Amino acid sequence: MSNGARNPNRWLAFSASIAVVALTAACSSGGTTASPDTGTGDGGSDGDVVLEFAQWWEPELPDGVLRGLMDEFEAENPGITVELLSGPYASTKEQVVAGAASGTMSDVVGLDGAWVSDFVQQGAIADLSALMDDAGYDQTQLASQVQLDGSTYMVPVVNFAYMLFSNDAMLADAGVDVPSTRSEFADAAAALTSGNTTGWILPLSLEAPNGIQNDVMSWVWASGGSMLDNGQPDVTNDDVKSAVEFIVDLDSAGVIAPGAATLKEQDKVEEFTNGRVGMMISSLAHINTIRESNPDLEFTISALPAADGYSGERGTPYASWGIGVAENSEHKAEAWKLIDFLMSESSNAQLADAANAFPGNTTARPEFVDNDPIFQEAFDVWQAGYPANEFVGLPVAEQLMRDFSEQLQRVLAGEISVDEALENAQAAWTDEF
Amino acid sequence: MTATLTPEVEAADRQPTPPSSRVRLRRLWDRLTPFGFLSPTLILLIILMVTPIAMVVGYSLMDRVITAPESNFVGFENYVEVLTDPVFATAVKNTIYFAGVSVVAHFVLGMGFALMLNSPILSHRLKAVFRTIYILPWLFTIAIVAVLWRMLLSPNGIVNYLVTTFGFTESSVEWLSDPNLALHAVTFINIWSGYPFFMISLLAGLQGIPRDLYEAARIDRAGPIKQFLHVTLPQLKPIVISMALLDFIWTTQQFALIWMTTGGGPINRTEMVSTYTYKLAFATYDFSVASAAAVIVLVLSMVLAFFYVRHQKSRD
Structure with a gap:
């Protein structure tokens, strides 16, 4: 006779233990659920094609703009209906990741460049080059495409450039001009720092580590530098080292807002908006947010300061609202029609106008560029430089940023030197590649 | 000629005849009926718990699951990778500190407030006011708790305003960003958000302790401390152990608070x-x-859950 048979109570206790664990897990799980409705597009009851379009754009655009564009598309393409699945960026990402894993991705998906490599490896997103060829699409009108191994997987629909925002009143009080070089920036930041105000803000949160892309590597790209060598990690090079040393010097000088290790992008914008920080590197998408929150705040937008003596073209960091097609979609041709529509001169200009972003179509010109002097200035900076974001298309891009952020935090905490941090980051990145 | 029956034949005659198929069906039905009643729960358990757990266990023995079209069996390779990762060891250490300190503090605070709310010194109206105030942290969702405390503990937040105004520190403290303070800060937030659960449970337990036990203790000249040690605590022991085990299990699984704050x-x-x-x-x-x-x-977690269930069984 087995022990279990001799002591059935023990088995009862064991079974109950499993139930308790499972219940606990069920109770403690958050509210993140993938929509059961995500699918590959259904044929409508009347035989129409229903395209699902998952994105985070609709909540960030003025009410009705994206739906209005979809209505236009439906009117131009009878028989195709677009169902928008909208949510905040983070939940859209989780939804898309879950959809990619389970093969239930929406037909058309909003993409961030940082996700592309992983989705391609997963076989979750379709080769757009083939779809463009099938449709006879003229690719010259696209400002950029995200490609892997020669095939396009994402088309940037609109681009949000990251530039230097400076508080005019604070600069005037401190008697400094908008900086154009790193030395000028360091001097300006020092002049702006006093009491409760600081010169610059650096978000390094590990939850959303995009500060590494927007606020750290942007210094490298603005001086024509690179963090890659032939597509492989190269963060120990002089360009990256000099940018990191510059940031460490700023921290030592006490001109960076406190709490960097847990600050996120929204904290950065809030601190600049309420006048506690004199300068920040931020997306043009935040211009309207700043104006709504603090209409009295006067600010200037300029190119990121470059290393002293650098006179070449400056890389302007950017983030895109990208778009792609799910590999599991049964309506790829119709999905491409939707992308074609969004990338057309008129629709793309409308979308860029509503999002305060620069268009992905080379011929589109949004109205805000002509109507608003700040955007005009930004557009000039954008056109004078080149779009730079080396994280686009890299594998596990977010984790690369997190690895780098951890090392930079160690340097700022005084635990390791810049050289050690860069070597550690290089090793971590090489592992990820 | 008379026929005589041997004892074996007589015994055979006394044996019951084989049950008819109808009877057999009836017995089978009787045997299956309890499972029929249990089936909704069993089906739910299988779909919602057994299947996901089995899938995760299966995934843990394969490589590149979900992200690659084909994955291979790799045995315990993934376990070795996790167990030899120094970050995992740090995570385990942090989790034990976070959960251990939280449970002890939840108990101490919960007990203190429960005793206060059970005290005859306070009027019913005052007790209602305090009960409402004390239970507030439990009513906030964890997202609100995280946002609230991020603002309170920010370098420009009210906590820093108070500590600098009253001269505790010369400059503001980076509660959540300082590597030496962050773990204590998130543990404090978790303590703040979790003690009402202990408090309410212990208050219910306190209200269930028979008054005559205290009267008997007073007759034996036991003071308030002895009454607490020899009457209150022993009476609350089953609740305390259950709550502590459950709280420990829940706290080790805390994700949202940590993720949203640090x-x-x-x-x-x-x-x-x-x-x-x-x-x-x-x-x-x-x-x-x-x-x-x-x-x-x-x-x-199962080890903890095993102790919890064993404790519950011994109570029953």
Whole structure:
């Protein structure tokens, strides 16, 4: 006779233990659920094609703009209906990741460049080059495409450039001009720092580590530098080292807002908006947010300061609202029609106008560029430089940023030197590649 | 000629005839009926718990699950990777500190407030006011708790205003960003948000202790401290043990609070097993190793759950 048979109570206790664990897990799980409705597009009851379009754009655009564009598309393409699945960026990402894993991705998906490599490896997103060829699409009108191994997987629909925002009143009080070089920036930041105000803000949160892309590597790209060598990690090079040393010097000088290790992008914008920080590197998408929150705040937008003596073209960091097609979609041709529509001169200009972003179509010109002097200035900076974001298309891009952020935090905490941090980051990145 | 029956034949005659098929069906029906009643629960358990757990265990023994079209059996390789990762060891250490301190503080605070709310000194109206105030942290969702405390503890927040105004520190403190303070800060937030659960349970327990036990203790000249040690605590012991075990299990699985306040940083000072597993799954898309980490957590939780159930059984 087995022990279990001799002591059935023990088995009862064991079974109950499993139930308790499972219940606990069920109770403690958050509210993140993938929509059961995500699918590959259904044929409508009347035989129409229903395209699902998952994105985070609709909540960030003025009410009705994206739906209005979809209505236009439906009117131009009878028989195709677009169902928008909208949510905040983070939940859209989780939804898309879950959809990619389970093969239930929406037909058309909003993409961030940082996700592309992983989705391609997963076989979750379709080769757009083939779809463009099938449709006879003229690719010259696209400002950029995200490609892997020669095939396009994402088309940037609109681009949000990251530039230097400076508080005019604070600069005037401190008697400094908008900086154009790193030395000028360091001097300006020092002049702006006093009491409760600081010169610059650096978000390094590990939850959303995009500060590494927007606020750290942007210094490298603005001086024509690179963090890659032939597509492989190269963060120990002089360009990256000099940018990191510059940031460490700023921290030592006490001109960076406190709490960097847990600050996120929204904290950065809030601190600049309420006048506690004199300068920040931020997306043009935040211009309207700043104006709504603090209409009295006067600010200037300029190119990121470059290393002293650098006179070449400056890389302007950017983030895109990208778009792609799910590999599991049964309506790829119709999905491409939707992308074609969004990338057309008129629709793309409308979308860029509503999002305060620069268009992905080379011929589109949004109205805000002509109507608003700040955007005009930004557009000039954008056109004078080149779009730079080396994280686009890299594998596990977010984790690369997190690895780098951890090392930079160690340097700022005084635990390791810049050289050690860069070597550690290089090793971590090489592992990820 | 007379026929005589041998004793064997007589015995055979006395044996019951084989049951008819109808009777057999009836017995089978009787035997299956309890399972019929249990079937909704069993089906739910299989779909919602057994299947996902089995899938995660399966994933933990494969490589590149979900992200690759084909994955191979790799045995315990993923477990070795997790168990030899120094960050996992840090996460386990942090989780034990976070959960251990939280449970002890939840008990101390919960007991203190429950005793106060059970005290005859306070009027019913005052008790109602305090009860409402004390239970407030429990009513906030964890997202609100995280946002609230991020604002309170920010370098420009009210906590820093108070500590600098009253001269406790000369400059503002980076509660959540300082590598030496962050773990204590998130533990404090968790204590604040979790003590009402203990308080309410202990208050219910206190109200259930028979008055005559205290009267008998007073007759034996026991003072308030002795009454607490020899009447209140022994009477509350089953509740305290149950609550402590449950709280420990729940706290070790705390994810949202850590993620929304520090993201596991600065560096990896607030990395917990939950954030470690999440990053493996959703930042590096390494679902195989993430599954191995999840199974390790499951096993550890099962050990705790086993003690909880054994304790519950001994109470019954």
